[in-house]
Amino acid sequence: MTAQAQRFREFRMPDVGEGLTEAEILKWYVAVGDTVTDGQVICEVETAKAAVELPIPYDGVVSEIRFDEGTTVDVGTPIIVVDAGAGTREGDPPAAEPAPAAPAAPAAEEQKPPVKREAVLVGYGVAPSSTTRRPRKPAAAAPVNGTPAAPAAAAPAAVPAPATAPAPAPASAPAPRSAERPLAKPPVRKLAKELGIDLATVVPTGPNGVVTRDDIRAAAAPPASLPSAPAQAASGAAPAFAPGERETRIPIKGVRKATAQAMVASAFTAPHVTEFVTFDITRTMKLVQELKEDRAFTGLKVSPLLLVAKALLVAIRRHPQVNSAWDEAAQEIVHKSYVNLGIAAATPRGLIVPNIKDAQDKTLPELASALGELVATAREGKTSPADMQSGTVTITNVGVFGVDTGTPILNPGESAILAFGAVKLQPWVHKGKVKPRHVTTLALSFDHRLVDGELGSKVLADVAAILEQPKRLITWA
Known part of the structure; x- marks a missing residue:
């Protein structure tokens, strides 16, 4: 029984984030009868936070795949079974024990190059070098539970030449395109x-x-x-309808499911208050153009959002009580000396909010670099679960969609969220005369258990005052 358990190894759905309970199987890269090696990617799964490619931790032959693509599986549930004793039949001694004679398949195994383990980057997959992994052995040479695995051998049959000609050495014969997993993020x-x-x-x-x-x-x-x-x-916002179809249904899962649950929990747990301020942001817009020409920002993206983020950090430094959390279990208010600044990002997988760790300590060029990396990583789907945890305050830039403002909902565990609206050229009274000026609106939502009206108003007013007179970034910092 012990030898049998050692031979057939179950690979369980891991917790690829922190505290996640389930993941959806997006794609299987192997089939029953395929040979797998330690470190080989076998499937892609999607959690509530990221898309992840999973490597198998041992060698063997796939004897069972327990869930189809599109199935949501609880963490800890076996999803695939691998015959780690491939090459031996039922009743043969286990691979770990001495055998009278080594069969041909193990002899070939001794000549294979060592498989290099590659670190898996959450939401991105293995490094490019992993694409040079050893080609899979023919399925016919790998029996499953004592019987040859015929289904996997049927795939190469569509290529006539290899079926009749002697098989060349694996190192010199590239596999047909249909047998290789296409390379894609x-x-x-x-x-x-x-x-x-x-x-x-x-x-x-x-x-x-x-x-x-x-x-x-x-x-x-x-x-x-x-x-x-x-x-x-x-955008994923325009579903395709078949002719005559009146509606379509999309399963609620992954990022969208997690976002929905978080927003409902936040809306019905924290008492939200939202305040608004409309002001002249012309000087900040001019400063943005000047910074683009500054050598300190060479290669960095400078945008109004960068200065909004810096203004919020200065306002938090002046009013640190706003950067807090409510600990229900301990019945305590937790004041934080660090600011993990979240930036809401719309991605094809849904809305995610990665955050810049210890943003309060960064210079303006450092903040620009971190902000650029954060956005690029989110758009490419590489954001790791760790990058989306432990946020304290968030900014959502609704202005990029041409929206003036909104009433944003807090991320669970955070004290405030700032919505940055569209910047528009409008008539504005400036120095006693009506002139065209760049005008925008900010909206600050906060947890009224932690932040009262006075504190929230001071923080919002400070952010607006800094953006109206950017020199305050120096005088107030």
């Missing part, structure tokens, strides 16, 4: 799944044969509708 795989595109049929144009978003969109849309397809595919 998790967000691209997600987009392909949403559009119903088989990655194996897409012609890659990216570096080293990587399938890009543009490749998926080109494969999904006919030439006549190609210009409008990318916007629909990227």
Whole structure:
């Protein structure tokens, strides 16, 4: 019984984040009968925080896949079974014990190059070097529970030449394209799944044969509708309806499910108060243009959002009580000396809020660099669960959508969230005369258990005052 348990190894759904309870299987990269090696990626899963590729931690032959693609599985549940004693039949001595004669398959195994373990980057997958992993052995040479695995051997049969010619050495014979897993980042795989595109049929144009978003969109849309397809595919907001179809249903899972649960919990736990201020932001807009020409910001993106973030950090330094948390279990208010500044980011997988750790200590160029990296990482789907945890205050930039303002809902555990509205050229009284000025509106929502009206008003007024007179970034800091 012990030898049997050692031979058939169950791989359980891991907690790829911190405290996550489930994950959806997006794609299997292996099938029953396939040979797998320690460190090989076997599937892609999506949690409430990121898309992740999972490596198998041992060698063997896949004997069972317990869940289909699209299934949501609890953490700790076995999802695949691997025969770690492949090459031996029922009743044979375990692989760990001495055997009278070594069969041909193990002899070939002794000559294989060592498999290099590659670190898996949450939401991104293995490093590019992992694409050079050893080709899988033919399924016919790998019995499962004592019987040859015929289904996996059927795939190469579509290529006539190898079926009749002697098999060349594995090192010199590249596998057919249909036998290799197409190279693509998790967000691209997600987009392909949403559009119903088989990655194996897409012609890659990216570096080293990587399938890009543009490749998926080109494969999904006919030439006549190609210009409008990318916007629909990227946003996911325009579902495709079949002729005569009146409605479509989308499962609530992954990031959208987690966001919904968090927002409901926040709205019905923390008493929200939202205040607004409209002001002249012209001087800040001029400063943005000047900073773009400054050598200290070479290679960095300078935007109004950068100065809004810096203004909020200065306001928090002047009023540190706003940077707090409510500990219900301990019945305590926790004041924090650090600011993990969250930036709400819209991605194809839904809204996520990664945060810049210890933002209060960063210079303006450092803050610009961190902000640029955060946004780029989120858009590429590489944001790790750790980057979305322990936030204290958040900024949501609704102005990029042309929206004047809103009443944002707090992220659970945070004390405040600032909405930055659209900057518009409007008539404004300036130095006693009506002139066209750049005007915007800020909205600050806060937890009224932690922040009373006076404190919230002072913080919001300070942010507006700094952006109206950016020199206060120096005098108040």
